[in-house]
Amino acid sequence: MKKLLLILILGLSISQLTAQNVGIGTIAPNSSAQLDISSNNKGLLIPRLSTSQRLAILNAATGLLVFDTDKKTIYMYDGAQWLAMLFAANTINGQTTSTSLAGDYLGISVAISGNYAVVGASGKTVGANQYQGSAYIFTLNGNVWQQIQVLNENDGAAGDFFGYSVAISSTTAVIGAYNKTVSANSMQGAAYVYSLIGGTWQFVKKLTAIDGRANDLFGKSVSISGDTVLIGAPSKTIDNMPYRGKAYIFTNNNGTWNETDLAPTDGSYGDQFGTSVSIGYGLIAIGAPGKNSFYPYTLSGGNWLPLPQQTAADIAADEGLGSSIAVGVGANFVAVGAPRKQINGNNNQGAVYIFLPTNPITWQYSRITANDGAVDDYFGVSIATQEGKIITGASNKNINLHQLQGAAYLLTQNNNLWSQQKIISGDAAAEDYFSNGVGVSGNYLLIGAPGKNTNTGSIYFININNL
DSSP states (O other): OHHHHHHHHHHHHHHHHHHSOEEESOSSOOTTOSEEEOOSSOOOOOOEEOHHHHHTOTTOOTTOEEEETTTTEEEEEOSSSEEESSOOGGGOOOBOOTTOOTTOOEEEEEEEETTEEEEEETTOOBTTBTTOOEEEEEEEETTEEEEEEEEOOTTOOTTOOTTSEEEEETTEEEEEETTOOBTTBTTOOEEEEEEEETTEEEEEEEEOOTTOOTTOOTTSEEEEETTEEEEEETTOOBTTBTTOBEEEEEEEETTEEEEEEEOOTTOOTTOOBTSEEEEETTEEEEEEGGGTEEEEEEEETTEEEEOOOBOOTTOOTTSOTTSEEEEOGGGSOEEEEETTOOBTTBTTOBEEEEEEOSSSSOOEEEEEOOTTOOTTOOEEEEEEEETTEEEEEETTOOBTTBTTOOEEEEEEEETTEEEEEEEOOTTOOTTOOTTSEEEEETTEEEEEETTHHHHTBEEEEEEGGGO
């Protein structure tokens, strides 16, 4: 009889446990949690597996979590692939150049293409010229990225800010110097083209606008695809409207550079058209953050034809849609940053918009925000793309006690969804502005942190396969 009573009591207890939420370390578990664990001096350990053990799991359930002891991060199975929830910070360390000094701002701009990368250091002192600026070429040697050359203007002067913007396509690079004085026009701006010739990167052409004027800031943004260079002049005055902005296409035809100008007919004061530019796959995209929009152009019959201006319905004034931009591989999407976007009351948290050109007139778009977004992160301040991947920056993000440390986010396309992976540096410090510049090509990410070590700056080459 006593045994029967004990069995009944145990059965009743088990049924109660299965019928309600359970607390460990608390007598008042949260009503929304099936299991609520509370502690002020202990954590939770989930199964720890090596990478090979994790990959060997059969029929992994969607949402399955494990800690990878090799990668030193938590992985989740999303039903199709394993996704790292956070790249381990202590495995990413930056590098500088052979001549790096405080105030160089190395990594303020970065670009990568195949086995070559170009990195801007717009604050670099060259000779006696403060803020003349330099750019550096890196190449992949085995599994290591090594500096092979320093690029400087052949007519450099103090305050040029050469290297504020950079772009690279195969073995040709373009470097912007938006503060360059041209024909006595201060801050008109210029851009310089370099190509790999006979084993060294050699100066090819200095590009300036035929209609250039003082304060245009020509070269504030640059992009390149093959023999075509696209350059923004976001402060250009047009029809007596300052900061309306303009963009310029330069096409190299056997050494002859032909110029074509782009300026929307609906431009107005303060649009800053040309703040960001991107060219590739027969498509041009130009950001106008003062207008919270971007303008696409398509190549047809050798001419660049304008398509309708694009914006997002949820964008409010001064949220900066178009501050960064990148044409996706195959021109199947355009990624556009809005780093001042307010999200759930968080000013300047930021967002990235993915625009799909479903037809020339009507584009569809979706919005991506950081899973851990906060006030003043400026998510979307920088952006780069390749097939199925977007790398974007939140350069002002505060992490733990490090103000303005910055973080990057790798967005990976899975059918119509974009998963995200946060990337932070292992040598992090306050005011690094990590991810102010970002690039992606093949298996590698390139991330700049121009504020590192009293604005010396640092760059980070990251193999995506190690994430």
